[in-house]
Amino acid sequence: MAPILDIKNLTKNYGSVEILKDINVAIDQGDFLVLVGPSGCGKSTLLNCIAGLEPISGGSLHIGGQDMTDVSPKDRDIAMVFQSYALYPTMSVAKNITFGMKVRGVDAATQASKLATVAKQLQIEKLLDRRPGQLSGGQRQRVAMGRALVRDPKLFLFDEPLSNLDAKLRVEMRTEIKELHQRLGASMVYVTHDQIEAMTLATKIVVMKGGVIQQVGTPSEIYNRPANLFVADFMGNPAMNLIPAKARSDAAGTRIEIARRDSAPIVLTDSQNRNLPEDVVLGVRPEDIAEPGARAAANAQEADCLVDIVEPAGADTYVVMQLGGKHVTARLHAETDATPGKAQRLAFDLGKVSYFAPDTGQRLN
Structure with missing residues (x-):
């Protein structure tokens, strides 16, 4: 037809x-x-x-x-x-x-x-x-x-x-x-x-x-x-977090390094996406950064992040951090104990991330 x-x-x-x-x-x-x-x-x-x-x-x-x-x-x-x-x-x-x-x-x-x-x-x-x-x-x-x-x-x-x-x-x-x-x-x-x-x-x-x-x-x-x-x-509100990062592949997978203020980079291991260029933009939705165990995510990788701002929004609480020199938003549950100025353990769902080329902006995975 x-x-x-x-x-x-x-x-x-x-x-x-x-x-x-x-x-x-x-x-x-x-x-x-x-x-x-x-x-x-x-x-x-x-x-x-x-x-x-x-x-x-x-x-x-x-x-x-x-x-x-x-x-x-x-x-x-x-x-x-x-x-x-x-x-x-x-x-x-x-x-x-x-x-x-x-x-x-x-x-x-x-x-x-x-x-x-x-x-x-x-x-x-x-x-x-x-x-x-x-x-x-x-x-x-x-x-x-x-x-x-x-x-x-x-x-x-x-x-x-x-x-x-x-x-x-x-x-x-x-x-x-x-x-x-x-x-x-x-x-x-x-x-x-x-x-x-x-x-x-x-x-x-x-x-x-x-x-x-x-x-x-x-x-x-x-x-x-x-x-x-x-x-x-x-597309999306809040928008997808777009974080400059370094990708380094080895036998175990791809190590994704994200710069942090005043401490060593966060290192996440992505076993699914190989052959990425060294410089990438990591795209992750706010709901795919959560407290450990809050959502069933098979590919969750945990890291400590310094919280800058906490924004209660009814059913959710948004937490803002600085990663890779950018403001990054995580969407946590309403009862979170995240506190400005303190480190918060967070899980990144690498099964749902996107990678983009910094120069062309095109999707890589």
Whole structure:
């Protein structure tokens, strides 16, 4: 079966400036693709190219097996939800939702039926007679989603739809969008700069930087096996610890030496990863540095670390140290007895570490 969305060698230029460079990505029916990256990385431009709001400069773009490269937005069978909601202020909620159907000549009975279904799905039945100005941000977002849902398109496109909402409402709406996706089995492309949003919603993530795709993968692949230093640093909160280290291989395995302030280096033995260059960047997630015995880790290696800062965070306590000249964060349990200025015995799970080349930033293992 052909992918529902298939982008090949897509480029986008504004004059002599190349905004998108050789973009290749495909998703199947029912996938939830999230485009994530820092501001200015090209993710919204790519979404606009999919929507047909921006012409592409090179490559091809297929939706539902049909070439859409030169097809106008209204004929692409897509529905878009914008950050700004883009509702008509003088129309009621009901008319905002059904307006597109009315323009396309859909009969009144079908309009009423689809409106009732979508209003129930989004729990906005009581809002149908109100105007957008009488709604909260979350309610407006639901109306914008309702207007997209009645289209029943091949592809839903979301452009940072939750960025105008407060933190608590964002989490609630995120859950609703995920639930909606699971219930409808719809194909969705979603732009965000929030990597937590990306991890929780996506079946597939595209991480972008400077108009270039850095990595495509499932949330698990992106989180556990980042392709380079940028992805490792960008995805995850707190971010992956990236520690300059020395690697020295012998018959027993690879000795990883990490400099410490005022004492001899920490030496960890990695029996799995051989043939590493001498200079590496060791990537380890905060949850993979724990108190000995706190988590069952077959490849745990222990070392004493001088604690600088202790940050209680409810269910977890974050402990910050200096290793390899960098601030390194460990995620410990809430009842830890770690104390600033004192040494703490910690276990590093070497079964989950990543190694990167300091010069190119590319993954080595």
